[in-house]
Amino acid sequence: EKQTLLCPICRKEGGSFGLDEYKKAIGQSEEGLRTLIIPDSFSLTQNLPNETLLLTDQTAVTLSNIEISVNLFFMLLEKTKVTIGERFSIVEYVGSEDSIRKHGMARNSPFCLERNNEAVSSLALENIERMAPNSIGCSLKKVKLHNTYLINIIPKLRVKEDSKVEWLVLSADEEEHIAGILAQDQPICVGNVEKVRLRNCAVSILPKLKNHEDHEIEFIWLDADEKEHVDGILAQEEMFCVGRVKNALFEGYAIAILPKLETHEDCEVETLRLGATKEEHVATILAQAQPFYVGSVGEITLEDYAVNILPKLEVHKDCVIKILILNASEKEHVATIIAQDQPFCVGIVKEMKFEEYAVFVLLKMKMIGELVLSINGDETWRNIHGELKKENTVICVEEVERLTLAEHAVNILPALKIKREMGIFALYADTEDHISEVLAEEYKGISFGRIKGFVLYGSAVNLLPKMRIGEDCEVEQYGLGAPKERQISKVLGKEDRSIAVGRVKNMELVDYAVCVITKLRIHEDNTMESFRLFADEKYFPRILEKGNNSIEIGRIKPERD
Numbered sequence: 320e321k322q323t324l325l326c327p328i329c330r331k332e333g334g335s336f337g338l339d340e341y342k343k344a345i346g347q348s349e350e351g352l353r354t355l356i357i358p359d360s361f362s363l364t365q366n367l368p369n370e371t372l373l374l375t376d377q378t379a380v381t382l383s384n385i386e387i388s389v390n391l392f393f394m395l396l397e398k399t400k401v402t403i404g405e406r407f408s409i410v411e412y413v414g415s416e417d418s419i420r421k422h423g424m425a426r427n428s429p430f431c432l433e434r435n436n437e438a439v440s441s442l443a444l445e446n447i448e449r450m451a452p453n454s455i456g457c458s459l460k461k462v463k464l465h466n467t468y469l470i471n472i473i474p475k476l477r478v479k480e481d482s483k484v485e486w487l488v489l490s491a492d493e494e495e496h497i498a499g500i501l502a503q504d505q506p507i508c509v510g511n512v513e514k515v516r517l518r519n520c521a522v523s524i525l526p527k528l529k530n531h532e533d534h535e536i537e538f539i540w541l542d543a544d545e546k547e548h549v550d551g552i553l554a555q556e557e558m559f560c561v562g563r564v565k566n567a568l569f570e571g572y573a574i575a576i577l578p579k580l581e582t583h584e585d586c587e588v589e590t591l592r593l594g595a596t597k598e599e600h601v602a603t604i605l606a607q608a609q610p611f612y613v614g615s616v617g618e619i620t621l622e623d624y625a626v627n628i629l630p631k632l633e634v635h636k637d638c639v640i641k642i643l644i645l646n647a648s649e650k651e652h653v654a655t656i657i658a659q660d661q662p663f664c665v666g667i668v669k670e671m672k673f674e675e676y677a678v679f680v681l682l683k684m685k686m687i688g689e690l691v692l693s694i695n696g697d698e699t700w701r702n703i704h705g706e707l708k709k710e711n712t713v714i715c716v717e718e719v720e721r722l723t724l725a726e727h728a729v730n731i732l733p734a735l736k737i738k739r740e741m742g743i744f745a746l747y748a749d750t751e752d753h754i755s756e757v758l759a760e761e762y763k764g765i766s767f768g769r770i771k772g773f774v775l776y777g778s779a780v781n782l783l784p785k786m787r788i789g790e791d792c793e794v795e796q797y798g799l800g801a802p803k804e805r806q807i808s809k810v811l812g813k814e815d816r817s818i819a820v821g822r823v824k825n826m827e828l829v830d831y832a833v834c835v836i837t838k839l840r841i842h843e844d845n846t847m848e849s850f851r852l853f854a855d856e857k858y859f860p861r862i863l864e865k866g867n868n869s870i871e872i873g874r875i876k877p878e879r880d
Contacts, residue, residue, distance in 0.1 A: 363387070363395075363419065374399050376442050386420045388412035389430065389457075393469075397439075401446040403475075408456035429460035429482070439468040447499065453477040459510060463488040470521070471499030474507050481531060482510040489521035500524045501551070514538040522573050523551040526559040535563040535586075541573035546599070552576045553603065566590045574625060575603040578611035587615045595624035598651070604628050605655060619665075620644040626677055627655040629684075630663040640668045645677035650702070653679050670721075675699055678731060679706070681714045689721035689743070692728035697752065700727035704756070707734050721772075723747070729779060730756040737765060743772035743796075746779035751805075754778050757785060758809070770821075772796040780832055781809035783818050790842055792821035800829035807831050816840040826872075829853045836872070845873040 360379040383404025390412040411430030456477045506529035560581040610633040670689040715736045721743040764785030780801045
């Protein structure tokens with residue numbers, strides 16, 4: 320009986336495009352195709368047979384003692400029954416080079432293994448499942464596999480432990496995409512990976528990944544949209560080690576696996592960033608009675624609902640956190656912290672930056688070091704201001720050595736309980752709205768007995784009359800900057816030499832702020848190390864109106880050559 324040769328895709332979808340293109344490629348007519356030899360088995364070697372063969376899904380192709388391009392490999396994987404033998408490797412496809420070469424010729428040519436949303440035939444899945452682990456030699460530069468069953472080929476790759484891989488990026492929306500990896504009993508090595516990005520179901524393979532003991536992962540980024548994506552890890556009773564990690568970012572439900580992670584005992588994480596846009600993302604951690612250990616961390620950033628887990632973080636007893644950043648755009652992001660009865664401490668922190676509603680964390684947190692508060696947006700400030708007024712809130716920051724308030728955060732100054740002795744005090748404000756609460760008559764201002772650094776910038780310069788520095792207070796740095804004339808209007812209305820600045824070592828006045836020099840009273844026997852004015856002539860017409868030698872600034876040390 321006469322048989323008709325059809326492309327499987329054409330048979331399913333109609334048409335003959337696939338077969339027509341295939342005939343063009345091999346220079347055969349349909350009649351000629353029927354005369355081709357279709358072997359039951361075929362061993363691919365560098366020396367191809369003289370006769371033309373047709374390899375089909377019934378052909379068992381053996382790959383051993385050979386090196387082929389990754390493109391040819393995936394074609395065979397899709398179209399034939401592949402068996403991997405000894406000494407087999409895949410290499411980068413280069414159009415000008417042979418796709419079939421003697422094994423070992425390109426061992427030092429790393430390539431990128433990338434597939435994006437690629438459908439995989441059932442035959443290819445059977446081939447992958449049949450392969451032995453570590454049977455496919457390769458040298459990888461990057462691995463980027465997105466939503467494809469081909470992720471399951473990773474355990475089959477044989478990569479040297481000391482080889483460097485720039486990126487390992489795996490994204491899987493279905494568990495079947497990574498089922499082959501999860502089924503492995505042994506850990507999987509894809510070389511020394513510099514950056515790891517696992518998304519959704521792919522997060523669950525993290526315990527399977529292995530790096531060289533002394534290797535440090537530059538960056539690890541985990542993100543899971545659904546809790547089911549991390550349920551496998553959460554179900555494990557034992558913790559697992561991810562080695563040495565320099566920078567880490569956890570988003571979504573991936574945050575929930577943090578208590579399951581361990582790093583190398585002497586690992587120092589430079590940055591840890593957690594972002595949770597839903598309360599459910601942190602529910603598992605908040606349900607824990609005890610805090611969990613995160614080791615030594617240099618910089619911690621918590622965003623949105625992740626701010627609520629701050630009391631759950633436990634750092635190494637000798638750890639000094641360089642900077643702690645909290646960003647909460649909604650009140651709900653800090654509701655859990657506000658609701659707790661006992662204050663908490665996260666250890667020694669050099670600098671803290673709290674943005675938007677994160678300022679309410681101050682009500683429950685013991686702190687020392689440097690504190691930076693920033694509130695952006697008029698509506699956000701109105702909401703925060705309403706909460707402060709409603710509760711008649713007083714925020715104690717007496718242990719803070721260096722305080723910086725920016726934009727609307729300047730307006731919470733009346734709600735802060737500040738000690739009279741401070742290292743650095745700085746206010747930055749762009750508009751009158753940013754300082755309206757401080758200018759209010761009922762607020763009497765602040766008195767400093769000791770302060771090393773004093774900085775007012777923008778509209779904050781108009782708050783000078785509310786800032787009282789003791790006559791004998793030694794100020795190392797005193798700086799004022801006002802790009803706009805209206806930002807000094809409140810000061811210009813005061814009497815000359817009515818604002819005490821103490822004993823100043825270094826003074827710097829910028830733009831219109833130079834005009835307030837006549838209002839400042841510097842200690843009569845003060846000697847400044849430096850006195851600097853940064854302004855064009857247009858900024859100080861009032862100064863030019865003064866007579867010569869009429870502005871008293873004390874003594875200034877001469878500059879040395």
